Amino acid sequence: MLTCRPTELLGTSWVLLAGLLVPLQQAAEILEPLTSKVAAVGSPVLLPGLGNITQVYSMQWEYLNGTSSHTILQYYRGSHSPAIHASYTGRAVFHPSNGSLLLEGVQESDSGIYKATVNMGDRESLKILLEVLKPVSRPQLRSSALKAQAAGEVLCEVAEGRVDTITWKKDGQPLPPDRGFLLSSSRSVLYLRSAKKSDCGSYSCNASNGISWEETSLNVTVAGLSPPLQDVLRIAVVAVVFAAVSAGGLIIPICQSEKLRIRGELWRWLSAYTCGLVCIASILAGTAGGLWMREEGPSVAIILPEIALTYIMVVTFLVSTTVTFQPTNLTQLKSKAEEGCTDFMDVTILTVSTAAVSALPLLAIFLCYHTTQGRLKERDTRWADMERSFEMSQRSSKDALSTH
Structure with missing residues (x-):
């Protein structure tokens, strides 16, 4: 049978009580109120103390880094100045009247928990969480x-x-x-x-x-047309202008009367020029379609006209080289309108300048034609006058013979 003496029981109780007090003390330290302060890099920071400490025996400031601590300074009543750790010499200033600590020129590495303890035995303490930050730069x-x-x-x-x-x-x-x-x-x-x-x-x-x-x-800004599609629009505008001018070169001679219709050498030049414009317009329209598909992806609505334009290019090139042209059906390119907030591109100057340049040879041909027609009309008039005068002379001769 085991027996225990009262003295042994008392000793064991003290050991158990001490073992319980240690975790309670650590929990109490964890639950101590934590004050937060934020400071900018390079600025001074004042860490407040516990108030009036003129009646206290000692005070200590520590820097807590995880599980370890680094003593900043220790102050004892009656001493002229606190004992400051070498790493804080020149940048830590202690105020004995209230126990506050002034840190000069703080850096990001100074961020952490600072603990002030008054009277080591009583362990009255204060913890301050200091964050040292750099100002944010302009975004x-x-x-x-x-x-x-x-x-x-x-x-x-x-x-x-x-x-x-x-x-x-x-x-x-x-x-x-x-x-x-x-x-x-x-x-x-x-x-x-x-x-x-x-x-x-x-x-x-x-x-x-x-x-x-x-x-x-x-x-x-949200662009209605991307830069590549703006190039597509420019090329398409030039192609449409060339097609319109060449259509004029086709329609005007067809609408003329049989007597005034262009024939001969001028017809050959007009046919060659009009056919060349159609070929160039087809090349430009085909290029615009290819660029469009490169940006927007393949589309049947573009592929089928591309095939037709390829055929027109080949035919008009061959016809222009042989200076024989038959009117063909022309198709117009439909442009895609996109929603956007940018101003729509002004193509007025491009349209007018392209029409003027491409129409100059056409005007020259028609001017040449009308000049030639004027000469032919003058010659016909002269021949008609000669024929009338000849007929009148013949009639007068017959009249004279009949009277005799």
Whole structure:
């Protein structure tokens, strides 16, 4: 049978009680109130003490780094100055009247928990969480090339400083938080899944942390036509003008009367020039169709006219070389209208200049034709006058013979 003496039971109880007090003491330290302070890099920071400490025996400031601690200074009542650790000499100033600690020129490495303990035995303490931050730099805004009915994005990036929040605005009005997506702590992207006219405007990106904020704006436009499609439009306009001029060269002679119709050498030049314009217009229209499909993808509505234009190119080239031309049915190119907020491209000057240049040879041919027709008419008139005078002389001769 086991027996225990009272003294042994008392000793065992003290051991158990001490074992219970250690975790309770650690939990109490964890649950101590924690004050937070935020400071900018390079600025001074005042860490408040526990108030009036003129009646206290000692005080200590520590820097806690995880499970380890580093003593900053120790102060004892009656001493002239505190004992400051070598790494804090020249940048730590202690105020004995209230126990506060002033840190000069703090850096990001100074971030952490600072603990002030009064009277080591009583362990009255205060913990302060210090965050040392760099001010955020001005955000950089970039936008992808946006065109109507296509996906695009606006990117906001902050080069320096820890960023806590990034918010977006459009024309000064906040956008819903779900519109912007954080790619990282310093990058946010705003997706425009199907760009349209209402997406045009001024977008602002605001980046902030505990000590600063910066904002940048960018004007975003949605192009109705991309630069390659604008080139397609220019080429198509020139092709249509050439086709219209060549149509004029075909229709005007056909509409003339049989007596005034162009014939001979002028007809050959007119046929060759008109046929050449049709060939060039077909080449330009085919090029515009190819560029269009490269941007928008293959389409039956473009492929079938491309085949027809290829045939027209070959035929008109062969006809122009042999200076024989038969009128062909011409097709007009339909342009695609896109929704956008940019001004539609003005092609008036291009149309007028192309029409003027291409019509000059045609005008020269018709001028030459009318000059020739005037000469022929004058010659015919002269011959008619000669015939009338001859007939009149014949009649007068007959009359004279009849009287005799």
